[in-house]
Amino acid sequence: MRGKLIVFEGLDRAGKSTQCNRLVESLQQDGQKVRHIKFPDRNTPSGQMINSYLKGESQQNDHVIHLLFSMNRWEAAPSILKDIEEGTTIIIDRYYYSGCVYSAAKNNPTLNLKWAHGPEEGLPRPDICIFLDISAEDAAKRGGFGSEKYENLQMQARVRELFGYLMQSSPEKDDFVRIDAAGSLNHVQQRVKEVVVKAMGRVDAEHLPLR
Numbered sequence: 001m002r003g004k005l006i007v008f009e010g011l012d013r014a015g016k017s018t019q020c021n022r023l024v025e026s027l028q029q030d031g032q033k034v035r036h037i038k039f040p041d042r043n044t045p046s047g048q049m050i051n052s053y054l055k056g057e058s059q060q061n062d063h064v065i066h067l068l069f070s071m072n073r074w075e076a077a078p079s080i081l082k083d084i085e086e087g088t089t090i091i092i093d094r095y096y097y098s099g100c101v102y103s104a105a106k107n108n109p110t111l112n113l114k115w116a117h118g119p120e121e122g123l124p125r126p127d128i129c130i131f132l133d134i135s136a137e138d139a140a141k142r143g144g145f146g147s148e149k150y151e152n153l154q155m156q157a158r159v160r161e162l163f164g165y166l167m168q169s170s171p172e173k174d175d176f177v178r179i180d181a182a183g184s185l186n187h188v189q190q191r192v193k194e195v196v197v198k199a200m201g202r203v204d205a206e207h208l209p210l211r
């Protein structure tokens, strides 16, 4: 049986990494084969350029950085597909939803959601995208907020608005399940597990690439 592709999304500091780690551990305890990946993968050449940009050590044109984030995903796509086919479930911390939303949130007149979507088309489509929902204000209260490029209230509020649009009105809206991420770590973890167990039990959706 093929593995599932489970994505976590949310604002900066929503708790994605923490919840991904907990889910991976819990699925492994259930005896499943699981791999955890995170985008951007800062280790590849494209990821190193992204890392330097996010840390404010280099500048990039808005379109160029968008394409670098996309390239960073395409580099990983063959191994994602291979693992899924071989029965490994993949848990991804941020994916092309972030890719589209963060770029469009800059309000660059030549970089809207539609433009941003283009380079992502054809990437493996998730079985489910869990949106860990927190307000920009609550996220900003969490440890470490403010150290990277997009970690400011105005940007995060716009990002949340655009995620809201994706969840309500976009062709990908059915990919999403929203979970309130402002509760305790254990409470969020429990909700995540419920949602994932339900998704795992579903008849295998056709594994279509992003339209």
Ligand code: T5A
Binding pocket: 010, 011, 012, 013, 014, 015, 016, 017, 018, 019, 039, 040, 054, 069, 070, 093, 094, 095, 096, 098, 099, 100, 102, 103, 142, 143, 148, 150, 151, 181, 182, 183, 184, 185, 188
């Ligand atoms: N980006 C990314 C793009 O612009 N385009 C793209 O294509 C992609 C993929 C880096 C930036 O790049 C942008 C988006 C980002 O701005 P990143 O490396 O994933 O992306 O950076 P962050 O999302 O900022 O990663 P963080 O590690 O900061 O956030 P997480 O993973 O959401 O949060 P986590 O789990 O590390 O938790 C943060 C803190 O909050 C606490 C944790 O203990 C930790 O201290 N916490 C809670 N506290 C109380 N209650 C809870 N329920 C909590 N959950 C977590």
Ligand code: NA
Binding pocket: 016, 017, 093
């Ligand atoms: Na993270």
